[in-house]
Amino acid sequence: MKKVESNLKYFLSLSLGSLLMLILIFSALPAILLFFKVPSFAFGEGVWWILRWKNETTGSGISFNLYILICLAMAIGLLGLLWRSRH
Template identity: 50%
Template sequence: MMSSNLKTFLRLSVGTFLLLLLIKIALPAMFLLLRVPSFEIGTEPFWLIRWNNTTDGSGVQFNVLPLIAIAILTGLLGLLIKRR
C-alpha cells in the first residue's frame, strides 16, 4: 500500500509540475499575441510570475518554489481523495 501511495503522489506531483512548466513555455507567446502589459503576481519574496512585455517574448519569469509547492499540494490532495 505504501508503494501505491508513493506512486500516486509522485505521478500527480510530477505531472502537475510538468504541466506548469508547459504553461510557462506557452505563456510568452500568448501574452505577446494578446499584447498584455507588464505585470507581477505576488510580492517579494513570494512572487509567482513576472511578465515584462518585450519584443523577443522572453520576459516571463516564474518563481520555482511556489510551482513546486503547488505540485506537492496537488499530490497530497490526490492521496487524500484516493483514501476516501
C-alpha cells in the same frame, strides 16, 4: 508496506505530472501574452511571487519561481492522494 509504496508512487507521479503541466503552461504564456499585447505584471509579492511578465519596447520576458511551482505541484499531489483515499 505495499499500500505506503503505492501511495508514495501515486503522490510522486501526480506531483511530477502537475509540475510538468505547470511548466508547460508557463512556457506557453509568452506567445499568448505577446499576441494580446498584455502590459507588464507580476503575480505575488516579495518572496511569494509566482510569475513575472515584462513587456516593454526593449523586449519581453517571463520568469517564474520554481520553488513556488514545486510547492503548488506537491499540494496538488497531496490533494489527489487525499481524494484517492476517500474514494
